[in-house]
Amino acid sequence: xxxxxxxxxxxxxxxxxxxxxxxxxxxxxxxxxxxxxxxxxxxxxxxxxxxxxxxxxxxxxxxxxxxxxxxxxxxxxxxxxxxxxxxxxxxxxxxxxxxxxxxxxxxxxxxxxxxxxxxxxxxxxxxxxxxxxxxxxxxxxxxxxxxxxxxxxxxxxxxxxxxxxxxxxxxxxxxxxxxxxxxxxxxxxxxxxxxxxxxxxxxxxxxxxxxxxxxxxxxxxxxxxxxxxxxxxxxxxxxxxxxxxxxxxxxxxxxxxxxxxxxxxxxxxxxxxxxxxxxxxxxxxxxxxxxxxxxxxxxxxxxxxxxxxxxxxxxxxxxxxxxxxxxx
Amino acid sequence: xxxxxxxxxxxxxxxxxxxxxxxxxxxxxxxxxxxxxxxxxxxxxxxxxxxxxxxxxxxxxxxxxxxxxxxxxxxxxxxxxxxxxxxxxxxxxxxxxxxxxxxxxxxxxxxxxxxxxxxxxxxxxxxxxxxxxxxxxxxxxxxxxx
Amino acid sequence: xxxxxxxxxxxxxxxxxxxxxxxxxxxxxxxxxxxxxxxxxxxxxxxxxxxxxxxxxxxxxxxxxxxxxxxxxxxxxxxxxxxxxxxxxxxxxxxxxxxxxxxxxxxxxxxxxxxxxxxxxxxxxxxxxxxxxxxxxxxxxxxxxxxxxxxxxxxxxxxxxxxxxxxxxxxxxxxxxxxxxxxxxxxxxxxxxxxxxxxxxxxxxxxxxxxxxxxxxxxxxxxxxxxxxxxxxxxxxxxxxxxxxxxxxxxxxxxxxxxxxxxxxxxxxxxxxxxxxxxxxxxxxxxxxxxxxxxxxxxxxxxxxxxxxxxxxxxxxxxxxxxxxxxxxxxxxxxxxxxxxxxxxxxxxxxxxxxxxxxxxxxxxxxxxxxxxxx
Ligand code: SF4
Ligand code: SF4
Numbered sequence: 004x005x006x007x008x009x010x011x012x013x014x015x016x017x018x019x020x021x022x023x024x025x026x027x028x029x030x031x032x033x034x035x036x037x038x039x040x041x042x043x044x045x046x047x048x049x050x051x052x053x054x055x056x057x058x059x060x061x062x063x064x065x066x067x068x069x070x071x072x073x074x075x076x077x078x079x080x081x082x083x084x085x086x087x088x089x090x091x092x093x094x095x096x097x098x099x100x101x102x103x104x105x106x107x108x109x110x111x112x113x114x115x116x117x118x119x120x121x122x123x124x125x126x127x128x129x130x131x132x133x134x135x136x137x138x139x140x141x142x143x144x145x146x147x148x149x150x151x152x153x154x155x156x157x158x159x160x161x162x163x164x165x166x167x168x169x170x171x172x173x174x175x176x177x178x179x180x181x182x183x184x185x186x187x188x189x190x191x192x193x194x195x196x197x198x199x200x201x202x203x204x205x206x207x208x209x210x211x212x213x214x215x216x217x218x219x220x221x222x223x224x225x226x227x228x229x230x231x232x233x234x235x236x237x238x239x240x241x242x243x244x245x246x247x248x249x250x251x252x253x254x255x256x257x258x259x260x261x262x263x264x265x266x267x268x269x270x271x272x273x274x275x276x277x278x279x280x281x282x283x284x285x286x287x288x289x290x291x292x293x294x295x296x297x298x299x300x301x302x303x304x305x306x307x308x309x310x311x312x313x314x315x316x317x318x319x320x321x322x323x324x325x326x327x328x329x330x331x
Numbered sequence: 332x333x334x335x336x337x338x339x340x341x342x343x344x345x346x347x348x349x350x351x352x353x354x355x356x357x358x359x360x361x362x363x364x365x366x367x368x369x370x371x372x373x374x375x376x377x378x379x380x381x382x383x384x385x386x387x388x389x390x391x392x393x394x395x396x397x398x399x400x401x402x403x404x405x406x407x408x409x410x411x412x413x414x415x416x417x418x419x420x421x422x423x424x425x426x427x428x429x430x431x432x433x434x435x436x437x438x439x440x441x442x443x444x445x446x447x448x449x450x451x452x453x454x455x456x457x458x459x460x461x462x463x464x465x466x467x468x469x470x471x472x473x474x475x476x477x
Numbered sequence: 478x479x480x481x482x483x484x485x486x487x488x489x490x491x492x493x494x495x496x497x498x499x500x501x502x503x504x505x506x507x508x509x510x511x512x513x514x515x516x517x518x519x520x521x522x523x524x525x526x527x528x529x530x531x532x533x534x535x536x537x538x539x540x541x542x543x544x545x546x547x548x549x550x551x552x553x554x555x556x557x558x559x560x561x562x563x564x565x566x567x568x569x570x571x572x573x574x575x576x577x578x579x580x581x582x583x584x585x586x587x588x589x590x591x592x593x594x595x596x597x598x599x600x601x602x603x604x605x606x607x608x609x610x611x612x613x614x615x616x617x618x619x620x621x622x623x624x625x626x627x628x629x630x631x632x633x634x635x636x637x638x639x640x641x642x643x644x645x646x647x648x649x650x651x652x653x654x655x656x657x658x659x660x661x662x663x664x665x666x667x668x669x670x671x672x673x674x675x676x677x678x679x680x681x682x683x684x685x686x687x688x689x690x691x692x693x694x695x696x697x698x699x700x701x702x703x704x705x706x707x708x709x710x711x712x713x714x715x716x717x718x719x720x721x722x723x724x725x726x727x728x729x730x731x732x733x734x735x736x737x738x739x740x741x742x743x744x745x746x747x748x749x750x751x752x753x754x755x756x757x758x759x760x761x762x763x764x765x766x767x768x769x770x771x772x773x774x775x776x777x778x779x780x781x782x783x784x785x786x787x788x789x790x791x792x793x794x795x796x797x798x799x800x801x802x803x804x805x806x807x808x809x810x811x812x813x814x815x816x817x818x819x820x821x822x823x824x825x826x827x828x829x830x831x832x833x834x835x836x837x838x839x840x841x842x843x844x845x846x847x848x849x850x851x852x
Contacts, residue, residue, distance in 0.1 A: 046353045047614035049363040143495050147517065147833070213608060214680055220608065221502055223837050296353045297346065298680050299608025301834045302517065312339065342679030352674040353611060362618050374625075376647070378632030405544030435547035437638045438646060451632060 020113075024098040032245040034284075036063040039291050046295045073234030081231065082139035089136030090232065090239035096128040097246035104253050105180040107263040107275030118179035119167065122254060123160075126209070129247055130156040133211075133218060136240070137228035148227030151302060152218035155208055158306055162313035163205035166198040169317075169324040170258050183262025192259040197320045199259045201313050203289075206251040208305070210244065212290055214297040215305060252286040253279075379452040380431045380465075381440055383473040386448075392473050393446040396422040400440035400449060408433040409440060424470065431457075431465040491515060495833075499528045503606045503837045506847030510824070510840075517832050522825045529851040537811035542568055542800070543642055543778050545811070550636040552815065553849040555595035556791045558588050558631075561640035566721060567787035567798045568642045571780045579767040580644035581723045586657065586760045587627060587639065589753040593664070594623040595792035596746050596753075599844045603743070604675060606841040607684055612675050619664055626656050642778060643771030654761055661754050668751075676747065685740035689827050689839030692737050699826075700819035703794025704749065705843065707733045708741030715790035726763075727756045739842040746844070778806050793817050793844050817849040 037052070037060070044051025052059030077086055103118040105111040115121055130153055137149020171177060173194075174185040192199045208215040219227030229240050256262060260282045263275030300308070364371055383392035396413025408430040413422030441449045459465055498509035507528035513521040533552055537545045549564045550557035562584055569576060576584075597620040601613030624634045630649050631639040639646055675681060696706045706713055712731045716724040732748035734741035780802035788797040794816030801810040820843045828836045 042357065043610070045357045045361075047611050048356055048359065048361055048618060049614065050361050050365070053365060143493070213610075216608070220834070223503065223833050225502060292350065292353065295611050296349050296674070297609060298604060298675075298678065298684060299834075300680050301684055302832065304683050345673075345677045345679045348673045349675075349678055352670060356611075356615075374629045376629055376632050403544075405540055405547060435551075435638070436633060436636075437544075437547035438632070439544065442646065 020102050021098065024101040027101055027249070028097060028242060028246045031249045032242045033063045033067075035245045035248065035287060036066070036241075038288070039294075042288070042291050043295045046292075067238065070234055070238040075236055076231070076233045078141055078231050080141045082141065085135050085139035086231075087236070089132050089139060090236040090243075092135060093129055093132035093243035094239040094246075096125045097243055097250065099125045100250045100253075101246075103179060104250075105183050105257065105262055106279050107273055108180075108184075109272040111180060114178060114180045117177045119171065119177045119182075119254075122179075122250065123164065123167075126247065126250060127156065127160060129243065132240075132243070133228045136232070137218075140228070140231040142231050144224045144226070145228050145230045148218040148220070148224050148230070151220075152211060152228060154302075155211070155215065155217060155305060158309045159205045159208040159313075162201050162309060162317045163209060165314070165317040165321050166195075166201040166205070167254075167258055169195055169198045169321050172321070172324050172328050179257050179262075183257045183264070186261040186264065190259060190261040190264075195259065195320070195324070197316060198324075199255070201317045201320070202255055202259070203286075204313060206255060207290060207293065208309075210248050210251055210290070212244075212248070213294040214300050216294075216299060217302055217305065220299055248287055248290060249283065252283045252290070255286055256282040373453060373455060375453065377451070377453050377455065378436050378438065379454040380434060380436075380457070380467065381429060381449050381469070382452040383427065383469045384448050384450045385473050385476055392424070392470075393448040394424040394427065395446055396424045397445060399443045399445065403439045403443045404434075405437060405439060406433040406435055427469040429467045429469055431467055432462050492520060497836075498525075503841065504847075505602060505845065508821075508845065508847045508850070510836075512833070512836065514833075517834075519828055519831050519833060519836050522828050522836070524821055524824055526851055529848055531848075531852065533852045534811055534813060537808050539807065541778065541806045542780060542808050542811075543806075545808075546640070547636075547638045550638050551848065552813065552852045553791060553793075553796075553817075553846050554635055555598055555846055556591055556793070556796075557635065557637040558584075558591040558627075558639060559789055559791045560796065561637060562588050562722070563787055563789040563791075563796050563798050565640040565642055566789070567785055567800055568778060568780070570787055571783075571785040571800065571802065572642070572775075572778055574643045574771050574774060576644055576771055577768045578723075578765050579648075580769045580771075582760050582764050583645050583649055583769060584640060585722055585724065585727075586649075586757050586764075587630070587637075587645075589757045589760075590623050590627060590657070590660075591637075592792045593750055593753050594620050594627075596750055597623075599746065599792070600671075600675075603838075603841040603844075604681075606837050607681065609675070609681075612671070615667070615670065615674075619667060622656075622660050622663065626653065626660060629653060629656070641770065641774075643774040644769045648769045654764070657757060657761060661758060664750065664754060671747070676744070682740065684834075684838055685738065685743055685842075687736075687738050688831070688835045689739045689842055690737055691823070691827065695823065695826070699823040701794070701823055702819065703791070703816050703844075704742045704745040705820060706794070707731065707745045709737035710735045715788050715795055719788060721787070721789060724756075727759050729755050739838055742842050779804065780806060780808070791816055793846065793849070794820060813852060815849045815852060817843070817845050817847075821845055821850055 040062070041051040052062040055061040055065050077083055100122040102113055103111070103115050103121050105114070133152040134149045137145040137152070170182060170191055173191070174182050176182060211218050219229065224230070229237055232240060256279060263279040265275065265278030268274040268277065383394060385391060386393055394411070396411050398411050401409045401411050410426060410428040411424060412426035413424050416423050441451065457465065492513050492515050495512045495514050496509065497512055498504040499507040504510065509525040509528065511523040511525060512519045531551070533548050536548060546561060546564060549560035553560050597616045601616035604612040627637065628634050630647055630653055631637045691701065691705060691709050693706070693709045693711050695701070696709055696711070702713065710733055712733050714731045715721065717731055729752045732745050732752060734745050780800070782802055782804040784799065784801045786797060786799045788795055795814070796816055797814035799812040799814065800808050803809045824840060824843070828839050831839065
């Protein structure tokens, strides 16, 4: 009983966190799905979805229902268990990073000492999901998408990590809450602009979005790793992709844009989430904006860019940071 | 080393310029039209499938069943039949069928018609479930038109 | 080229075969290309044709030559008027019909509009192949204006059948002239948009530079014409080399580039937009009055026995109609030399050893129109 009493608050906390996580994942997919289509439409001088509901507001709900109602097609020669596992693997791990994100001073699932590592570790499971999905589909296009994705993600994780490491050296902690709190006078984007830029580029590549959308390069690989997926298993990949976008943008917000800091509102410990979300969605808007502006890079150029520009720059940046931290 | 940096800056600058173009587009007016709700006016010269003209003076078409259009049509999609009637000069058209599935809209029939009774319709919203939906009885169509 | 899929499959254990098409997003139609891959490198390519074959040349042997006009438009749906032009000219040559001057002017104006329209569509679709989704919408926005202008005079939007033996079927009016002039101004004002959004983009440059190298010698061997050949530095354009219609009266340049890669043909096509506008402008300025159809065109067009040829410059290169007549009004044989067919034939050589992404950009630069290949 004693143990139970002491565990009860934790249990409640876990349940609440899980529910909130689900709300964020699905809500974010709805918002982003709609916003992406609207913005893409506006960039192309057309209105975007207009038919379902006022200005097409319910379009995504209807699309979701449609996807749920669709048959799950499994190719004859596919590796069935793995084929079914891949979308789950793409989707499930996105909940964990949400637990450690400090949405405001008080709204945070768990403030772990190793928050940053948890996020990066779980975010990279996505690659595994893509690899499994691409391989088990038994489709050459899918396999290409999967191979490209692995190479790309492994390469771009390095500059991403190094650029974040510079911040960690400055704050001396892995805890996201403390990192966000450490930026009270000036945001790190001012002190570490280079790290921020590198992170942004790596972030686009990590989320496999244009101009780095090689794993699903439509005009080359038809649909890349999810060529064979249909219905709900396809939509799990999409949900996972949007959730991943949300997570990497949140990390950028925490590390460079001061987390939930902003003009104080009443009950700021809680209402800081407004600023936090605003920054996150601003970054997401940027992601959408570049997606609909640029052509796709070629695979070798993508790698070249990483090894020739991003990694050296991030290393130099890290070195300078270390020296400065030592001196000051 | 110098080219390494200049390449980078040139590239980055071109990317920024590109972003400027698209953000400007985001705030410029929409150019498309929400088709079934709004419709653009189509030009009267539009060539839809052919139709018999209803002349104001006679209240009907002026086809004399000469069969020129039938002979001229490269795709054999016109069938015209006429018959002699008492008290009428020339032949009276009794069958005028158009198989629009084969028509290539070349205009040969319209140009060859001696009485100028063939013209293009402005019908661009044709849809059907089977081929027979596009086998038009032009005589019936000209009757039904007001 | 006696490779087929079995041979490809057997040739080596390290390689495997990827089937690109006939329903692949970047083959723009029903072209199928077999790729033998080593990693992502295409070691052998084999275009497979015939998915959209409609026997156009055979059809021509069964009906009066005049009736073949609508078929020409279906071969190249992007250059329908230019195909009309070539075919009308062929019959006029064979029978000896003088086309009134005004009709020639109208033919040139509408053909050039058609060429711009084709280039704009290629521009958008090519960028779609390269993964940029937006430029095609801007290009279509411009293209739509041309379609409206042409619809007003020809009655159709894509597969025009407007030219007749001896002229054109309908005269143009003041409205056409003002709308065309407005379009010229509009397109000129849009160059800067295309240049900043697309042509100067560093990603695009990297995707196109040094990809798909051609040289004049290769072009000669394969019979490659059009912007691809001009991209290698050879200023060969039928409008200048064997001037037909009234092209010799106009002052225009033939854009060329020297490198012969995808970027070269890309820029050549882009610069051709301006040259076509210049031709249209001059033609509008000098538009004479008069009839648009020759006075005496016999109803039955008996073609004197012999063989006849007529070449025109289509947006993709040299287009020739070759007709053999036995003296009746039905051709004994009609051969169409379509530019895309020759241009496609270089693919196995040009794309050997390329990455898949480069195969896509190199094939996009050929500006293939599949119905023209499978006619
Ligand atoms: S337009 Fe041409 S194809 Fe159509 S019915 Fe008339 S002659 Fe025949
Ligand atoms: S050519 Fe004219 S008049 Fe003769 S049958 Fe045809 S529609 Fe009738």
